[in-house]
Amino acid sequence: MKLYELSVADARQKLDNKEISSVELTKSVFERIDEVEPKLDAFITICKESALKEAELADKMISEGKKTPLLGIPVSLKDLICTNGVRTTCASKILENFIPPYDATLVEALKKDGAVITGKVNMDEFAMGSSTENSAFKITKNPWDTKRIPGGSSGGSAVCVAADMSLVSFGSDTGGSIRQPASHCGVTGLKPSYGRVSRYGLVAFASSLDQIGPFTKTVEDAAMVMNTIGFFDPKDSTSFPADTPDYTSFLEKGMKGVKVGIIKEYIDAQGIDPEIAGAINKSVDVFKSLGAEIVEVSLPNTKYAVPAYYVIAPSEASSNLARYDGVRFGTRVETPELIEMYKETRSKGFGAEVKRRIIIGTYALSAGYYDAYYGQAQKVRTLIADDFKKAFEKADILLSPVTPEPPFKLGEKTDDPLTMYLSDIFTISANLAGIPGISVPCGLTKNNLPIGLQLMAPSFEEGRILKAGYNFQCETDFHKKRPVI
Ligand code: GLN
Numbered sequence: 222m223k224l225y226e227l228s229v230a231d232a233r234q235k236l237d238n239k240e241i242s243s244v245e246l247t248k249s250v251f252e253r254i255d256e257v258e259p260k261l262d263a264f265i266t267i268c269k270e271s272a273l274k275e276a277e278l279a280d281k282m283i284s285e286g287k288k289t290p291l292l293g294i295p296v297s298l299k300d301l302i303c304t305n306g307v308r309t310t311c312a313s314k315i316l317e318n319f320i321p322p323y324d325a326t327l328v329e330a331l332k333k334d335g336a337v338i339t340g341k342v343n344m345d346e347f348a349m350g351s352s353t354e355n356s357a358f359k360i361t362k363n364p365w366d367t368k369r370i371p372g373g374s375s376g377g378s379a380v381c382v383a384a385d386m387s388l389v390s391f392g393s394d395t396g397g398s399i400r401q402p403a404s405h406c407g408v409t410g411l412k413p414s415y416g417r418v419s420r421y422g423l424v425a426f427a428s429s430l431d432q433i434g435p436f437t438k439t440v441e442d443a444a445m446v447m448n449t450i451g452f453f454d455p456k457d458s459t460s461f462p463a464d465t466p467d468y469t470s471f472l473e474k475g476m477k478g479v480k481v482g483i484i485k486e487y488i489d490a491q492g493i494d495p496e497i498a499g500a501i502n503k504s505v506d507v508f509k510s511l512g513a514e515i516v517e518v519s520l521p522n523t524k525y526a527v528p529a530y531y532v533i534a535p536s537e538a539s540s541n542l543a544r545y546d547g548v549r550f551g552t553r554v555e556t557p558e559l560i561e562m563y564k565e566t567r568s569k570g571f572g573a574e575v576k577r578r579i580i581i582g583t584y585a586l587s588a589g590y591y592d593a594y595y596g597q598a599q600k601v602r603t604l605i606a607d608d609f610k611k612a613f614e615k616a617d618i619l620l621s622p623v624t625p626e627p628p629f630k631l632g633e634k635t636d637d638p639l640t641m642y643l644s645d646i647f648t649i650s651a652n653l654a655g656i657p658g659i660s661v662p663c664g665l666t667k668n669n670l671p672i673g674l675q676l677m678a679p680s681f682e683e684g685r686i687l688k689a690g691y692n693f694q695c696e697t698d699f700h701k702k703r704p705v706i
Contacts, residue, residue, distance in 0.1 A: 224249035225385045226703075229294055229442040232388060236283055236293050243283070243293030247276040247337050250295040254339070254386045257706045260367055262359040263380040265300045266308050267340040275337045282335050290445040292335035297387040299375050300341040301348060302433070303422040304328055311424050312356035313346045315551040315570030325422020326454045327391060327433055334449045339387055342377030346572045347542065348398055348426045350374050351644035354635055355574045362631070363405060364704040365670055369628040372402030372644075375436070379406035382436045384706055389446055390436045395427050396530050397623075397648030399434045400660040404623035404673025407662045407702060409690070410436050411443045414680040415655035416461035419454035427537035428459075430530075430652040439700055440661060440690035444468040447683065461681065471684035472691045477512035479689065481505070482616025485519045487647060494626040500664030500672040501622050507696050508620070508689070518612035518619065522604040526650040529605070531642060532585050532598035533653075538575075539582030545570060577638065606654040613679045618689050622647050623660045623673035651677050659686045662699035671699075 224246050227235070235241045251269055258264060272295065279293035298304065301311045303321035305328070310316045324332065331338065345355035353361045353376025363371040364384040371380045375392025379402035382390050392399045394412035403410025411434045418433040425431060435446040447468040454460040483505060487493075509515060547553030547566035554565035571579070585594035612619060625646060634641045651658040656677055663674035674693070678685040694700050 223253070225253040227388065228438045229291070229388050229445050230439065232294060233290065233445070237288070243276040243279040243337060244273065246293065247272055247295050247339070250339060250386065257364070257384050258386065260362065260706060261364055261380050261384055262361050263342050263377040263384070263386060264340050265310055265312065265343050265358055265377070268307060268338055272337050272339045279335045279337060287335065289334040290449050291331060291389070293337060294388050295337045295339045296331060296389040296391065297339050297342050297378065297381045298328070298390070299344050299378050299392045301344060301393060301424040302327055302391060303424065304338070304341065307341065309341065309424070310358070311347050312344045312358055313571065313575070314357045315545045317552060319551065323422065326419035326456055327450055328422065330450055330452070342381055342390060344377055345374035346575050347424070347538070348374040348393055348395055349538070349574050349578055351397070351401060351641050352634065353377065354631065355572055357572055360631060363628050364706050365407065366628070366668070369630055369670070370405070372405035372628060374398040376402050378436045379403050379408055379410065382406070382408045382438060383704060385703070388438070389442065391433060392436060393423055393431055393433050394652065395430045395534060396652050397645035399436065400623050400648050400658055400673065400675060401644060403436055403660040405628040405671060407671030407699070407704070408436050408438060409440055409443055409662070409700060410434065410660045411447070411683070412651065412658050413447065413451060413683055414461070414657045416459050417451050417657070417681065417683065419457040419460050421454055421456040425541040427534040428541065429537060430534060440659070440687055440694050441472055443659070444472055444687045466684060468684065468687060471688040473688060474692060474695060475512065476508060476689065476692050479513045479618070480516050480616045481508050481513045481689070482516050482518040482612055482619045484619060484621050485517055486521070486523045487621045490625070490646070492625055493622060496666045497622050497624070497626065497672050501674060504663045504674045504693065505620065507693060511692055511696065516616050518615050520605070520608040520612060520650065522601065522608050523650055525601045526605055526653055527642060527646055529598040529601040530649045530653060531581070532594050533602065535578040535582035536585045536595050537582070539579045539586060542575070542579055574638070602653045605650055609650070609654045609656060617678070618685050619677040621675045621677070623675045627666050627668070627670040627672065647675060656680050657683045657686060659690050661690045661693055662702070663697070664699060665702065
């Protein structure tokens with residue numbers, strides 16, 4: 222086994238026992254990057270030199286007896302997480318040369334823990350998309366089939382972990398951007414509850430929905446990572462002010478008496494790929510065999526989730542992205558006239574999808590339309606959150622597909638934004654309700670493409686889905702399968 226193939230848990234043991242060093246592990250990861258990155262295009266910025274220095278430092282700390290979950294572990298970051306002195310582009314021309322003067326709270330926590338940051342990875346521009354095709358710089362390919370999309374918007378992160386170019390990668394999820402690419406690439410992807418991981422230094426897309434989370438090779442690794450990144454941060458006014466549990470304490474075997482809810486509206490959903498439906502049914506059987514009780518729940522307002530999201534998210538985006546005007550942030554296109562300068566800067570700096578969202582959002586927020594669109598969507602959001610509250614009276618966790626279909630071909634949906642938007646029909650509701658969700662590998666299609674299973678829990682009950690996901694991975698080996706690249 223190559224070192225780059227290790228999980229965090231296994232690497233942790235080997236590092237602590239001094240069987241391997243962080244420098245060896247990090248070098249192995251960079252060898253892997255040299256080998257497969259030319260075929261996959263996952264990275265925007267590779268930080269080899271600083272990573273090797275961080276690895277040396279980590280080895281020193283290990284020899285001094287320091288013990289933290291990610292000490293000496295190579296990780297990568299979606300390129301919308303601010304890194305002091307390292308370019309943070311959001312995969313947009315407008316931030317092509319933006320070098321943040323500070324670290325995101327997440328990055329501070331990783332550095333404090335002694336993690337090794339290998340680079341910044343590709344994404345859909347400003348996290349708007351489901352395929353990573355909206356990047357201004359490159360198109361990331363799915364390692365299982367390089368003619369297909371890896372999912373998005375955190376496609377680079379999912380690919381990094383699936384192709385063993387990082388042991389962990391951090392992404393963000395506003396409507397599905399961690400869970401959907403994790404599902405398409407056959408890795409574990411956790412979107413924590415809204416407010417669980419600090420958003421300070423995460424470039425904002427839709428502030429009431431955005432959440433940072435990890436891509437890992439196993440659920441066990443996700444729990445270890447949460448112990449480093451899930452804490453109250455006074456710098457983020459939406460951070461949850463409470464102590465966090467030891468997430469690894471939930472990794473216990475046994476599902477007896479746990480009520481697993483299957484969602485009526487998702488079972489009846491039209492357009493779901495039969496191979497995905499089949500894999501989900503088999504996953505239900507796995508939970509049954511572990512002693513879980515299966516109950517049916519209903520989310521009657523779920524059909525309004527995608528429309529409500531596509532009012533709320535663009536509205537918040539139109540307001541958040543106003544700061545890229547050539548004056549406060551971003552690349553400026555010089556023209557003699559001020560208004561012309563704004564127009565030129567924003568026309569040339571943003572890609573088509575970002576402009577589409579800004580236009581939709583500006584319209585939805587404009588005088589006379591605000592109540593009809595944004596106000597109405599917020600009411601729908603409350604109804605969706607209430608549906609989940611009722612469902613969690615009957616069930617401890619909910620189980621569903623992550624995506625309606627396997628990863629599609631590159632270019633297949635680029636001209637059809639509406640079908641692209643439907644990629645998230647099973648994931649968006651969790652963001653609207655603020656609850657945690659995880660995607661774990663649960664099958665492969667006949668064409669050898671990964672299928673993911675989604676587990677959801679009430680807010681701040683990540684422990685329940687970590688436990689369920691852990692039990693699922695003890696019984697199955699889909700998470701151990703790797704693509705041949
Ligand atoms: N695909 C969704 C969108 O384009 C979700 C993106 C995300 O979660 N960042 O808005």
